[in-house]
Amino acid sequence: MNTNAHPPERVDARYHLLDRQILDRDGGMVAKVDDLELTEQDGSLTVSALLLGPGVLGPRLGGRLGAWMAAVWRRLHPAEDPRPGRIDISRVSCVDSAVHLLDSRAEIGIDGFEHWAHTKVVSRLPLVGPGEPPPQRPDSPGPPAGAVTHRASDLLGRRVSGPGGVPRGHVSDLRLRTHFVARGPNWHTAGMTVTDLILNQKATATLLGYERRNDQGPWVLRAALRTFRPTIAGTIPWRDADVDWPGQTIAHAGQGLDEFVL
Amino acid sequence: MKRVFALMLGVLTAIGGFVDIGDLVTNAVVGSRFGLGLAWVLPVGVLGICVFAEMSGRIAAVSGRATFDLVRERLGPRVGLVNLVASMAVTFLTFIAEIGGISLALELATSVNEFFWVPVVGATVWLVLWRASFSLIENTFGLLGLTLIVFAVAVWRLHPDWSALVHEASHPANTHGEGLPTYFYYAVALFGAAMTPYEVFFFSSGGVEERWTEKDIGTMRANVFVGFPLGGILSLAIAATAALVLKPLDISVETLGQVGLPVGVALGKIGLVVVLVGFFAATFGAACETGLSTGYSFAQYFGWQWGKYVRPRQAARFHLVVLLATIVAVATLLTTVDPIKVTEYSVVFSALALPLTYFPILVLANDPDYMGEHVNGRMANALGTVYLVVVVVAAAAALPLMFITKAGQ
Numbered sequence: 001m002n003t004n005a006h007p008p009e010r011v012d013a014r015y016h017l018l019d020r021q022i023l024d025r026d027g028g029m030v031a032k033v034d035d036l037e038l039t040e041q042d043g044s045l046t047v048s049a050l051l052l053g054p055g056v057l058g059p060r061l062g063g064r065l066g067a068w069m070a071a072v073w074r075r076l077h078p079a080e081d082p083r084p085g086r087i088d089i090s091r092v093s094c095v096d097s098a099v100h101l102l103d104s105r106a107e108i109g110i111d112g113f114e115h116w117a118h119t120k121v122v123s124r125l126p127l128v129g130p131g132e133p134p135p136q137r138p139d140s141p142g143p144p145a146g147a148v149t150h151r152a153s154d155l156l157g158r159r160v161s162g163p164g165g166v167p168r169g170h171v172s173d174l175r176l177r178t179h180f181v182a183r184g185p186n187w188h189t190a191g192m193t194v195t196d197l198i199l200n201q202k203a204t205a206t207l208l209g210y211e212r213r214n215d216q217g218p219w220v221l222r223a224a225l226r227t228f229r230p231t232i233a234g235t236i237p238w239r240d241a242d243v244d245w246p247g248q249t250i251a252h253a254g255q256g257l258d259e260f261v262l
Numbered sequence: 263m264k265r266v267f268a269l270m271l272g273v274l275t276a277i278g279g280f281v282d283i284g285d286l287v288t289n290a291v292v293g294s295r296f297g298l299g300l301a302w303v304l305p306v307g308v309l310g311i312c313v314f315a316e317m318s319g320r321i322a323a324v325s326g327r328a329t330f331d332l333v334r335e336r337l338g339p340r341v342g343l344v345n346l347v348a349s350m351a352v353t354f355l356t357f358i359a360e361i362g363g364i365s366l367a368l369e370l371a372t373s374v375n376e377f378f379w380v381p382v383v384g385a386t387v388w389l390v391l392w393r394a395s396f397s398l399i400e401n402t403f404g405l406l407g408l409t410l411i412v413f414a415v416a417v418w419r420l421h422p423d424w425s426a427l428v429h430e431a432s433h434p435a436n437t438h439g440e441g442l443p444t445y446f447y448y449a450v451a452l453f454g455a456a457m458t459p460y461e462v463f464f465f466s467s468g469g470v471e472e473r474w475t476e477k478d479i480g481t482m483r484a485n486v487f488v489g490f491p492l493g494g495i496l497s498l499a500i501a502a503t504a505a506l507v508l509k510p511l512d513i514s515v516e517t518l519g520q521v522g523l524p525v526g527v528a529l530g531k532i533g534l535v536v537v538l539v540g541f542f543a544a545t546f547g548a549a550c551e552t553g554l555s556t557g558y559s560f561a562q563y564f565g566w567q568w569g570k571y572v573r574p575r576q577a578a579r580f581h582l583v584v585l586l587a588t589i590v591a592v593a594t595l596l597t598t599v600d601p602i603k604v605t606e607y608s609v610v611f612s613a614l615a616l617p618l619t620y621f622p623i624l625v626l627a628n629d630p631d632y633m634g635e636h637v638n639g640r641m642a643n644a645l646g647t648v649y650l651v652v653v654v655v656a657a658a659a660a661l662p663l664m665f666i667t668k669a670g671q
Contacts, residue, residue: 016631019335019342021327021565028576032334032565052565060339097325097332097632105576114566117578121585127393131575207336209629217628218643221650 275404276489362601
């Protein structure tokens, strides 16, 4: 929408980015943010790309259906060892009720399935009118060589333990500090860095808003949800978190949790 | 002047577009079996759809995003998918019922068997969804649907005992020898027909199609709060004609012809012609809405380009879903399943799916991240909360009542 207002300086990966609609420069719909690519460098963790497609949505769904979705995608994809769709974070101009990109649909290219539906079905139907499909999105080059990358979904839901194995809760969200720079009429993302882990007592925390705000109406719903679903427990700074990536745990070196602020 | 015209057009199409095959059949069935003893359900259902349609319209106007688009963000991909599958199933069932309804209306008009019409209707509906513009679909069928006012004229021409009618409608009671479970089964069906989930999906997606902004909230509210209740009065008139003509003769409605019969009795051949036009417009308009809604919800979950505001070439997957839905709907009807039965089941399953649709809308309309200063006020939240409870009760009761009463027999 208003791409000229200053984008938010702080966003939460799951609450504001994951599953959000991606729009091109002209407002055309591109895809959903199915996952985020995180790059580890010198102890800091930054969001390096938006990941798209059934290949990353499947693992997030989990279970047999998720595995099936990813397997079907793998089988139907023309590439030998397909990589999920990837949009570099530097192409993001703004995050509001959608994630806005700096490029047009023709520059980004369309999804393989959209291209198939266009050439094999839609363009052969009567009265379709003239026109060619936009070019298909080239196969993702993947992250830069040598980069150590993870996915946001790798961290979400993980158990966090303090010194001596004291349980701290589960990661329910990642707090990101964003850095946007103005170039011409547009903002460009210059960086999105993980600053804190947001913790909840349960691994399956809700995202309805009641867990983070105590003034969201209607009060009956708020009271019920805050009784039956735990609210955000607090945050820990990323620099105090020691992540065992192949394992399932995160060790927290600090004392206690910081208070969660909106 | 232009604004006034746009406002009037919106209200008129809301009236005409309110009634679909579910409302036609359920109201006539209920009228013929219970008189006006269930009339109280209509205002309850109409107020409910107004409350939630206003919220979803406001969400679309402020955030620029349609309902299903946001459901996945707030419920997550897993629960969002369950929600998608359940709502899609109900919308698709309604789509089948509407195509069947158009075919039945054409059979009544031409005496040519409905199974001849089913593929023709399927092809025509698809062609309209493929090429006609969004506003053309909305306005044409909405305005033509106004011909259903003939039911209200018929009530007046039947010279009813008005005080007895009003008394019966305002004193809810099951006084017609039907079992209490049957009475409540039809209450749930009537409620489901008035609050069908696709209406809010379609309404909010339509808001995005027509590029509503915060400035359009006033117009949107007028459409909802004037148009929908007047549409509800049409439903009431359908029930009243059935109560006045069919019930005394002990005819229970099993065909679309019987729904229109009282109008023929009251107004003769001209009335029948007008009623057939109304049937056709109401079912055709709703077939377009449900067909589009099927494509909308799929595309919105996966983030595909959707909508009639872009050329079909730009929304290939969306149009692929709509095409497949139409083919499967036609194939289902050609198995000789009775469209009236499909309709009766579709309204009950609508009732079952209501909380899945209306719970997220109530939450989203309160989320300041999307809504800013336009979050729900006290009134919207009070009504929304009450209706959430009603909707959960109706959904919980739907299946047990269906089994106990053997689907209302």
